[in-house]
Amino acid sequence: MKKAILLLLTLVISFSVTAQEESSWWVFGRRAAIEFTPNPQNRSALPLIANSTIDQDEGVGTISDENGNLLFFTDGQTIFNRNGDPMPNGTGLLGGTSATQAAIIIKAPETAGVYFVFTAGNGNTSPMVYSRVEMALNGGLGDVVPGVKNIVLLAASSEKLAATIQTGSNNAYVMTFGRSNATSVSTGSGDNNALFAWEVRGIAGPNVSFVLPAPIAQSANGGLPYFSTPLAATNGDRGMLRVSPDGTKLAIGTQNLTNQGLFLYDFNPGNGQFSGAGLQLDNGPVYGVEFSPSSQYLYHDISSSFSPTATSNRKLVQYDLCDQANIISSRNEFADITGGSRGTLQLGRDGIIYVTRWDQSWLGSINPETANPVYNPTAIDISPGQAQQGLPVFVQSSFASSFTVNDQCQGDATEFVLACLPQVAASNWDFGDGNTRMVTGPGIVTNTYASAGTFTVTVNVTNVSGDVRDFTQDITIYENGIVDPVDVTLLDYCDDDNSGDEIVDLSQFTSDVLGTQDAATFNISYYANSVDADAGQNPLPLNYNATLGSNTIWVRIENNTSPINDGCSAIGSFVLTVSSVPTVSNIPDYEICDDVSQDGVEDFDLASFLPTIAAQAGNPVDVDYTIHESQADADMNMGAIDTTVPYTNTMSPQVLYVRLQNINDIDCFGTAPFNLVVLNAPTLGTVANIEVCDDAPLDGSSDFTLSDQDATVANGSTGIVTYHATQADAESGAAALPNVYTVSGTETIYARFVNDAGCSGTTSFDITVQAAPAIGNAPDLTNICDGSVDLNQNLFELSVQDTAVLNGLNPADYTISYYTTDSDAQNATNALPLSYTVPFQSGVTTDLLFARLENNTTGCFNTSQFTIIFERCEIVFPEGFSPNNDGINDTFSIPGLAEQYNNFTLQIFNRNGTVVYETSASNYEEFAGIPNKGALAGDGLLPVGTYFYVIQYNDQDEEDTASWVYINY
Template identity: 70%
Template sequence: MKKLLLLTIILIFSLQVNAQEESSWWVFGDGAAVEFTPNPQNRSSLPFVAASGLDTDEGVGAISDEQGNLLFFTDGSTVWNRNGNIMPNGTGLFGNFSSTQSAIVVKAPETPDVYFVFTVGDFSTGLAYSRIEMNLNGGLGDVVAGIKNIILIDSSAEKVAATIKTGSNNAYVMTFAESNATAASPGSGDYNALFTWEVRGIPGAGISFVFPSPIPQSSNSNLGWFPVTNGSSGSENGMLRISPDGTKIAIANHNFGTASPGNGCYLYEFNPANGQFGGNGLQLDTGTVYGVEFSASSQYLYHDISTAYSGPARKDLVQYDLCDPANIISSKNTFSTVNNESRGTLQLGRDGNIYVARFDQPWLGRIENSETATPTYNATAVDISPGLGKQGLPVFIQSNFQSFFTVSDQCQGDATDFQLACLPQVAASMWDFGDGNTLSVTGPGVVQNTYATAGTYTVSVTVTNVSGDVRDFTQDITIYENGIVDPIDTTLLDYCDDDNSGSEIIDLTQFTADVLGTQDAATFDISYHPTMTDAEMDTNPLPDNYDVSVGTIQVWVRISNNISPVDDGCSAVASFDLTVSTTPSVSNIPDFELCDDASEDGIEDFDLADYLPVIENAAGNPTDVAYTIHTTQMDADTGMNPIDLTVPYTSTSANDVVYIRLQNVNDADCFGTGILNLTVFARPAITAPADIEVCDDAPLDGSGDFDLDGLITTINPTGMNNVTFHNSLNDADSGVGALPSPYTVSGNEEIFVRSETPAGCYNTTSFMITVLAAPSIGNAPDLTNICDDSVDLNQNLFDLSVQDAIILNGNNPADFTITYYTTDADAQAGVNSLPLSYIVPFQAGVTSDLLFARLEDNTTGCFNTSQFTIIFERCEIIFPEGFSPNNDGINDTFSIPGLAEQYNNFNLKVFNRNGSVIYETSASNYQEFAGIPNTGLNAGDGLLPTGVYFYVIQYNDVDIEDTASWVYINY
């Protein structure tokens, strides 16, 4: 079934399906490994990888069995079995860890469990092979001692490649070497020749071997080598690669660090039917090319251009389209530039992507969309940590990855797409889809076929290119069974929230059998998801024990074929509703309480219907719940004999009990019960307070403030009830219009009291409050301070008693008390009264203040207040006419009593007869004149001569006239 979210999926299939599994495991670099199943997953933490000690700088070979289980791997010098242990006789092979392609493993054509490991060393070591038999050493394999390091050519570049011979199980193995090199001689000169050897098998005889002589090249007088462009000195570095269809050869010469670096990449032809090389050698690039690889369809060629052996450098990734031989160079596409990256091999994977080795990185890079003209590079495609990549990746027989055409969506019942390689060159194609359907197509294009049943089909196509070339291709494809979501038994979809937690744990796996129906449980995976998108994308799977909240939710189920390599798993999705009903429970229902009426018989009528919201709230307001009330627990448990809630229910005593049943309307098995107490409370006792008298306070309006709250303890000694005060009995009975405290009372007023219990039962009483009149008080006139011989000029003295008669205002002084205060607050409170002889320190610039009088009735305690002003006047200053600064303690200074005390801004200057200032002082730093000048020519020279001196006092006040006079100094 096609997913609603459209995906573009390209799957690569090989003619030899089993051969793909042999490339499942890659072991490489420093303890790194991945497994293609079919997509690479990080397996570098498996014990055998870490234990093997593998740390190869460049080339490596690996092989898996036909089921994809790892058999062994090698760095060209040492062979490790699948457990990471060195095979017997598995050391000392002629490869080298620092060889670009140190080893390739070729399965023996006709001998089961036998493999040939072909090795090339670094620099001058040639191509050799060794035989491994897996039935030895308990099935872990041995390197056969007698067939180890068999030299085919004594010198070659660090390059080796292999492909399957057309129409057989035999293989061709090839390398790049000196044309005059042989099995016994390393030859000389630059590398300038291609050699290939055949790995042969005798069908039916179970015999496989490597033919020792290279295939004679008819184009070169049947010599065993094919001439190619000379590789410059050091051209042993870089890969040799054959296309998956076996028709093209690419030689990469890195040569970094040599006198003539570069030499680039060359493209030649090969005939996989007879082992013949061809072509004049198309030079694709002249730079330092190391890694090279073909796409699975052989349409595209990729290589790197890397400027460094290791460490930070620049690496370009380049693509060529090989479909049109005349325009290969012009099709060059540098699609990625990677900085801080060194050289590395490129290797095609089972998934059709091309992987890139990254030196000392915990990642494999990946060229994606490699079968298109717009490839992309993902530098961190596969996490291989804790392993590290180096320069090399395993080398495999390239024909294992051959694809004649690409296929997408191989699910039963879906339209499967087929697309030929080099599509622009296709003029016509005739398809046989292997299921009885055929299709003839003119021109290029994607063709489709829908397979009704799953299985393996042999698809054949005859392709006519625009050049008139006609070719036949045959490829096996697998169509996978599509999943079907069978309906789920609806009786499994309703649940109760048994513990009232708000959710229920539901085992989703119980639905799996219904979803599968008759489908094979080993073939199909079932998963559950919260949304349709999650189900389609196979993301956010729900846990098996899924915590479902109360209510109805939609769950999406996905069934997918687990043996399908298709990303969507040949899947189907559907949904079902899970309902979790509340299993109602209720406890601690608040008692339904009523107050007894005047009959005080403890029996009342209860409106149970009106009380249902309280019961619902106690139950947590569960959804989809119905309530009934019963007189017995048995009736509540069985749902029998519910009380009629349309009429009041009369209790049988002051403490009655009824029983609540809570029934979930969605599920008859979901119910709970609870107890409701019906209580009738007696009216509370109440104590009436004594009548109260309160004085009229200011303003004298016949009213007074009364602290009602002070009576609560008298009315309610236990403090259990709520006490309020009211103007009327009706308000007290209704509990409305509560009076504030303090409360203003006018004249005589009856106050009504309500005492209410926490249960809402109440009683009332009343008392009287009378407001007593305050005495009348007179308004005293202003009062001026006293200036006489007894007055200290630093003070203002007032005799307050002179105001008493006016304050009494005609009242009998024997019945009243008069006191005076500095603030109205003190006067109102009757605290901090003043003495009748009131002294205020002199304050310069202050001329008046207020005092407050309090007249209190000695009988009632009621009082009244008034205020008057006290006025501060300056006392007259007497200026002395002389002084004698002879230090006898008598009249030693020019002292002016009251000057500094009464004036705060004056200046005093003293002049001699010549009018010169000889002394200065001011209020801010006043010093009495002692006959010694402090200014002028004689400042500080000692006492002035006897005589008359003049002075001026400037008060610096517009309202006060300055003083000018004289003073006589005598000794």
């Protein structure tokens, strides 16, 4: 079956783009109308919305002339002229008040100004009839020809009408769905089960057009005047009948309770023959049906609702018809609309399928030439009208496109996309401009047209099954606009009134943008940004209010004869500059420090000061600066000072005048004064010379914190002080000394002071490091062990060291003092008395004292140290004691033991060798005859007698002592 169908399609199909203009106006629903203007550049982004007088729930018909001007429209009962008034003989037509496709209008094939209006009634009991309208009647507004009104073709039919153009001619086929036993005089009986087709014929010579009264005999049905639809046997009166734009497919949608659904048949637009077994695509309630312009895709809705409710539902479904064996499996249910209801789907001349919405002021839309369509519920606002179930139906071949053409602009790459592209094995193109191309596989083909015009494009297509088809289509290539550059002398303006903006007439740029292009062909418009310019939206007024600064203006040039959405347009931009009257105030003084001459005259580099003036003015664009000696010269732009050479002032301060000139407008300038000022050098304070003593280590040098002199140098002014080793460095500010500076002997320090104005001065002072006295090293001192020594108080006469400390210096010029620590000696704190008494230091043999020798004149001093040597004195052990509390020898007292030994132990034994007493340096108590060890510990005095003792010194330099002592009372 697939092969037979494809063989049937092996014919030459020619499409006329101009036929689409007849569908430019749609009048439908409840006083709703839209216009698809032939020239999209003369409309907004959406079709023009207009009011009408129609009020029809379902089928309507509308027709425009070949230029897109509305001629008349009908609801199936009345024909209204373009003014919305009923034609004189245009009432009483037999179309249904609630018929799915109540009317369709077909242009007479060979008779200009003549149209046939076909109508169908409600249900299955009303006839299919036609009436003839001639536009020459009724003063050019048209009327139904008397005697050619309601001419019956079929006594009873369903609510379905469709039409297509006969291949190779201007004739047309009109068709319906009805009962097989119905005729022009008999309504027949039973369900609708047959397809009928009639020829609308024209004879070119005498320019005669008519409708053949007999249906075309169907060879597939034994020559009978109908084609049986066994799989579509139904009472299906509601729902659309659609023929594909290429005339080869027929779809029947039915929304009845029995055998409802969508059925697909074949049709031969060359001879009016139906064929096929009726492929059932859906078994739901189908009302709206439509093909894509290429006939590749088939769309329908599914809805049982007459009018929408909150819970009603409407689905939209797509099929790809390219692969005959897999049409059903290509089903794509792409929209599920809550609150939707049944309604017509109708192709527009823009290639979009529009979807009617009950009682809504919006039409939905589907972009049909894609495998992934998207439903847009708010595509066109038709308010204040409202849509109902019906949209106008047209001769479907008016919308046919054998291939899709994208970008029909001169110089652009025009794309050609064949319908059923996946089935294409090869294509051979002749683009009509001398260019040809052979393409293998299903690729998109491009051709760039060097010139504008109408071109006949032919393509020979071989599909994957080996079948060959030829297609011919006329396309128009439109001249592409070019944005020529704008004269730059027109782009700069001055805000003379200081209002912050300037009115600029944008139309003055139009002739530049057009250049040599035809003003009648191209529209020029201006925009605030590239997005608006590219989309052609929100154009600027020609009296444009340009604001201060740079105003980027985008210009769009578009071909107003092009139906292409972008109008074969180009965009470009230029910049309008609006400059304020340049002004400046409060220019800071140009200050220079006076040199050593202190004469108040200096050379000023005025060129280097100009950026300061510009910054104070806010750095305005397109401004030149000149400097003058008087206000008059600045105003007249005379006597400008040459800023390339130094300018010598004549007084201080001296007033000069700057002129700020907008380079784009000689009358746009401002002036302001400023002062040249020669600043006096700062007055520095006098720093006294500094003398300091050599400090440790005694190396003849000392560290000085130079910043200690900052306040004196600055002399009450604010600024920065630095110190230098030479006068030259101080004057230049080079080689600044570190803040902590080491001086040896006597050095001259040069101070530099720079005040806040940047002026500097220098001064100097000396720093001298005084030498410390040469102190002698005193000999060591030793304690005295004689009968009068008190080991608790050792006396040292420190003055015996004076001679050694003086080291031969005159004692009248120096002061000698002694200390126990070096820190005290350095700081002259806690001096010792010359008669220095110090307790014996048990366990210490030596100690240090420090001598300080200070010059009474300079205050410089030096220190040295000497050693005190503690020698142990001989200990005398008593041979007895009498612990009778008479105050004489009451204890076993050993003078010097505890003072000289800090780690001894003492044990006393009775004659039996038992320890009766024990003590040590840490808890020493003299033995008083009372035992603290053994059985008698703490139990009164020991008996009279001799006792033995042992002293362990625990000192490697001292032998232990063992002896006896006698106790007597």
